[in-house]
Amino acid sequence: MATLIPLDLAAFEPKLTHEAQERFDRWRAIYDDMAQHCRQAGDWSWAGELVYKVASVRRMCRKMPQPVSLEHMDMIIELVNEHHRLPVKHNPVVTLTA
Amino acid sequence: MSKGVPIEEYRFKSLLDHASKFGALMGGIQWYGPALSDTLPQSNLLHGQFWHSTADFHDSLQEMRDYCRKHPDNHGLDHAHVYALDGRGGAMKFHAYLWTPIMGEAMQPLDYGRAVDPHNRAYSSCILETLLAQKKAVKTSTVVKRALPLALQRLGAGVSEETHNVLLHKALTVMMNTESLIYTRRFDSDHSPSGQFTMVEHLGIYDKEPTWLL
Structure with a gap:
């Protein structure tokens, strides 16, 4: 068996308050769903765009006072919705499945 | 990853030069699906993405791990290659790892130090x-x-x-x-x-x- 190096994913996770976490989960559910459908349809790069949008919320959370409050989370999500527009995709299969 | 650009070998040289010129840490993940042919494990590149900090990298990997956990039977991912190009401190370093959905929170270093000349010249x-x-x-x-x-x-x-x-x-x-x-x-x-x-x-x-x- 080859040697494995452990990863500490939790250490890089931004801290969120309970309400902020709920808000985040609610917001991201649709993107997770779309990403899953895109992957099933074979379009992994489009799923990558969606995941990038979700991850940009996390990236902004790291720069906020920890743990991130609900007000900050609302602000971040509003900003991401406004500025991270997903480019138009001309793929009828993905448009139908997502 | 802001553009859906797969990492390809011919781009690799310019990435190295970039990392060394700006003294930056960057890298990429290549997601591979099940091989199209038994002898070509890298034949099914699904997607490639860059990351520009260690936190970015952890985010990307965590998202994929969560996705694989949610859909254990049909996630469609076979393995991933992780590259890190570390130009910090004026010296270039390169790391490569293999990650599979089974590994979860760990990855396997690839030993490029034991590479062989593929053309046997x-x-x-x-x-x-x-x-x-x-x-x-x-x-x-x-x-x-x-x-x-x-x-x-x-x-x-x-x-x-x-x-x-x-x-x-x-x-x-x-x-x-x-x-x-x-x-x-x-x-x-x-x-x-x-x-x-x-x-x-x-x-x-x-x-x-x-x-x-x-």
Whole structure:
């Protein structure tokens, strides 16, 4: 068996308050769903765009006072919705499945 | 990842140059699906993405791990290659890892330090072996000098040392210009007839310590 190096994913996770976490989960559910459908349809790069949008919320959370409050989370999500527009995709299969 | 650009080998050289020029840490993940043919494990590239900080990398991997956990039976991912190009502190380092959904919160270092010349060219394999035995960058002439005994031993018959030297130099030049992991830097020097000398190293010799993860 080859040697494995452990990863500490939790250490890089931004801290969120309970309400902020709920808000985040609610917001991201649709993107997770779309990403899953895109992957099933074979379009992994489009799923990558969606995941990038979700991850940009996390990236902004790291720069906020920890743990991130609900007000900050609302602000971040509003900003991401406004500025991270997903480019138009001309793929009828993905448009139908997502 | 802001553009859906797959990482391809011909882009690799420019990524290395970028990381070294800006003294930055960056890298990429290539997601692979089940192989299309048994002999070609990398034949089904699904997507490639860049990351520009350690936190970014953890985010990307965590998202994919969560996705694989949610859909254990039909996630469609076979394995992922992780590359890290670390140009911080003025020295280039390269790391490569393999990750599969089963590994979860761990990944397996790929030992590029034991690479072999895929084309099995006579002089190039001597050069590659010499480069992989180094601990740090050395002058190109030193590499040739160290590769000479190998060449004499393997290809020695009936040819003078000068011929071996010329052919080794040629093989080294070709590899410097074609192999993305062979990294060179030029320095000015008054002692060299051409006014410069070139330091060369194989970046695979550094992938022992994953310091970029901290």
